[in-house]
Amino acid sequence: MSAPQLNPPQRAAIHYLDGPLLVLAGAGSGKTRVITHKIAHLIREGGISARNIAAITFTNKAAREMMERVGKLLTPGELRGLTVSTFHSLGMQMLRLEAPHLGYKPQFSILDAFDAGKIIADTLGTTARDEIRKVQSRISLWKNDFKSPQQTLTEADNDWDHVCARTYLAYQDTLTAYQAMDFDDLIRLPVELFRREPEVLERWQNRLRYLLIDEYQDTNTCQYQLVKMLTGVRGMFTAVGDDDQSIYAWRGANMDNLRLLQEDFPRLNIIKLEQNYRSTVRILRAANAVISNNPKLFEKQLWSELGLGEPIHAVQCKDDEHEAEVVVQRLLAHKFEHRTAFKDYAILYRGNYQSRIFEQALRNQKIPYQMAGGQSFFDKPEIKDVLAYLRLLANPNDDPAFIRAVTTPKRGVGAGTLEKLGAWAGERKKSLFAAAHEEGFRMQVQAAQLEPLGQFCDFLSALQARAPREPAGELVEELLKAIGFEAWLYDSEDSPRIAETKWKNVQELVAWLARKAEADGKNLLELTQTIALITMLEGREEGEVDAVKMSTLHASKGLEYPHVFLVGCEEGILPHSESVDNGMVEEERRLMYVGITRAQRSLTLSYCVKRKRAGEWQFVEPSRFLDEIGGEDIRHFGRPGAEPIVSKSEGKSRLANLSAMLGEKGKARAAGLSDPD
DNA sequence: GAGCCGGTCATTTTT
């Protein structure tokens, strides 16, 4: 099922230990394999101990998978101390240890994008989401360029930059006051620390003697600096990447880092992996055709031995509802015909908002599905409610957490009291939690309002004192009981079914916390500090469930599926209109490339003639990328002069439907073509 | 201080 042996370039990449190495790994060329085997090689043959090796990925999921796969190559003893984590977790680990050097306490909070956005909204005095997002991303890009607020303020030469710079200044002050960091700080601050304190840097250089960086094309300036500083003059690292799959420029990813690597490390060795073990020739040819319209940094020609395969289908639909229906019908017909399983299919789309209509269509047909990415478990309101309490326990300076916790469930502390508290605390530069205890403030407020506030604070203080010693799960259970969370959910929700789901989510969180605390040997406070970085629920056996996978194109990177539906292939969506306006079509093309190369055996591209947007019907054009695929590899359906949409599948669809509902006992054959990458 | 209703607005991608 997996590529039986390592091919020569893969082997070369694994064995090369003489200096810095860049592996240009095309889609499906087995890059994860190279990284995992290289880790094993470093430990077994390279004489480097696991605790001196760090493999860096971009998602927690990728990190987890990588750890799992290394675990199959080595004994637990050999693995001990190995670091496999995201840039952000690595940065956090460093900062927890070095926080005092930077004027932070080790128990600082980490704000996710949502909480950070709220602070920006407050300082900006607006609720316009679009504006907030733009300012937020501007600030983020600045931070990733090591620009201080003062610097941006001086350099601002237009009104917009000026507004952003002033917001940046206030925002950063607020973060400091809360003892909080955002995602960018987790990378930026270690670098700044290393610049200031050479002996701290040296310590970390000695600790992490060999680095492996996955998805190198997605590193931003900060991340590259971090790598550069950590590897130092030794330059002992392997960076693995693919310039054609760089899809995070909007987040600060800097493709130039690939070129910089050559410049900064003249000894850099480059190895290309060009054999694809994933897709059929036709799929690969289509992908190559699309991407060939982009300028090339490194010449690279992907090839496959997996046979010609079926032509790619392009299906024109009447509107978005019709598209969902067509995709589901085709999926069922295909499944029936090829005796596959639901888990062999994926529906990929450009924006999360597109998922809804497909979910609906799948539900209508009782087809099980599983969404990757999208709204994370930890973003659900009921989960954020509980987490607010935990965050507050871990860091009493976390004012946003204080406000959320003290008002959820409602306990008689209202806007009036909070405003007074905020004003009093603000003047004295104290946290809300600290201020609530102080006599000066308490004298200003009537006893009736003070009482619930005081109880709240005392309750939390007591819990906090116990947290280091007592089991995390039990403590949270007790907390929930004390605040009457379950009852509150049922009271405030008009549908008991929704309340039930929410309560189940909360229970899932508690169970997860208990398990995780046990496994990692962490107490509740320590565990809480890592949660902001976790985006997907860990430990879910995703591959095991027989369900259609749904994912954004971005979240699908690194994954593969036997049969892929890439939907919404329209001008305005893919490429996205904003990107077209900003001259970012090349990145959209790479996104298309990523989408196409997820498919192992069959690929269907769908698009609509018209689509409802903001309540209005709008006519749309098929994506330009469709035209870039060679005529002999694509078959059109549903457009004038082409084959009808459902052709032969229509007659079978009812049957397919039926068999789907019966659960199809027959051995569903997964199309395990190759090693997942 | 808390819940309800109506008007307004918008849809990229994520650690």
Place this chain on the structure above:
DNA sequence: TGACCGGCTC
């Protein structure tokens, strides 16, 4: 079409 915010009333 739907989500979310803010102002209104109890």
